[in-house]
Amino acid sequence: MRNLVLFGPPGAGKGTQSEFLVNHYNLVHLSTGDVFRYNIKSGTELGHLAQSYMDQGKLVPDEVTISMLKAEVEKHSEAEGFIFDGFPRTTAQAEALDAFLMSRGHSIESMLSLEVEESELKKRLLARSVTSGRADDADEAVIQNRINVYHAETAPVADFYKALGKFKSIDGLGSVEEITTRLVQAIG
Numbered sequence: 001m002r003n004l005v006l007f008g009p010p011g012a013g014k015g016t017q018s019e020f021l022v023n024h025y026n027l028v029h030l031s032t033g034d035v036f037r038y039n040i041k042s043g044t045e046l047g048h049l050a051q052s053y054m055d056q057g058k059l060v061p062d063e064v065t066i067s068m069l070k071a072e073v074e075k076h077s078e079a080e081g082f083i084f085d086g087f088p089r090t091t092a093q094a095e096a097l098d099a100f101l102m103s104r105g106h107s108i109e110s111m112l113s114l115e116v117e118e119s120e121l122k123k124r125l126l127a128r129s130v131t132s133g134r135a136d137d138a139d140e141a142v143i144q145n146r147i148n149v150y151h152a153e154t155a156p157v158a159d160f161y162k163a164l165g166k167f168k169s170i171d172g173l174g175s176v177e178e179i180t181t182r183l184v185q186a187i188g
């Protein structure tokens with residue numbers, strides 16, 4: 001089983017690159033943001049709860065996110081592996097993912113970290129808001145909050161995978177194809 005974590009700040013290109021990688025390696029794409037947005041659209045209780053955090057650029061509480069993620073993994077018992085996109089976003093989520101995969105006899109192969117500077121992230125998110133219809137992309141204050149939350153709560157997750165020798169840094173600037181090539185090389 002090949003389990004990859006695609007890591008990086010909001011707007012780094014995780015979703016865009018996942019589209020290619022899932023086809024190339026025959027993996028299941030698991031984006032926690034996408035699952036929350038699907039629940040919001042479907043009007044579920046989980047969606048209602050998640051929206052109150054997402055609208056402010058805050059993280060949905062770990063307990064809720066972790067149990068949702070486990071349920072999603074369990075839906076795909078035939079999967080050859082997963083690309084985790086937007087998860088884990090806290091050290092507690094990383095620890096929970098590790099324990100959960102281990103209980104199933106699996107593990108994370110590597111964390112691929114897309115590195116993009118802050119001014120470029122803001123530009124990309126504002127541009128994306130035109131087509132995504134995402135309220136959290138259209139508001140500069142919410143974007144800034146997401147970036148702040150990334151530095152405070154999510155960036156430390158890299159250390160978790162560095163300690164395991166699984167962290168790989170990828171330059172996230174360039175054309176979509178150039179970045180894809182770098183990712184494929186890093187995955188090996």
Ligand code: ADP
Nearest residue numbers: 010011032033053054058059060065086087089
């Ligand atoms: P982006 O990477 O551009 O911020 P996502 O779709 O990954 O977009 O996430 C959108 C929002 O969904 C986040 O700002 C957060 O509120 C919520 N979210 C997504 N993944 C998680 C997670 N693993 N833990 C907590 N909240 C999450």
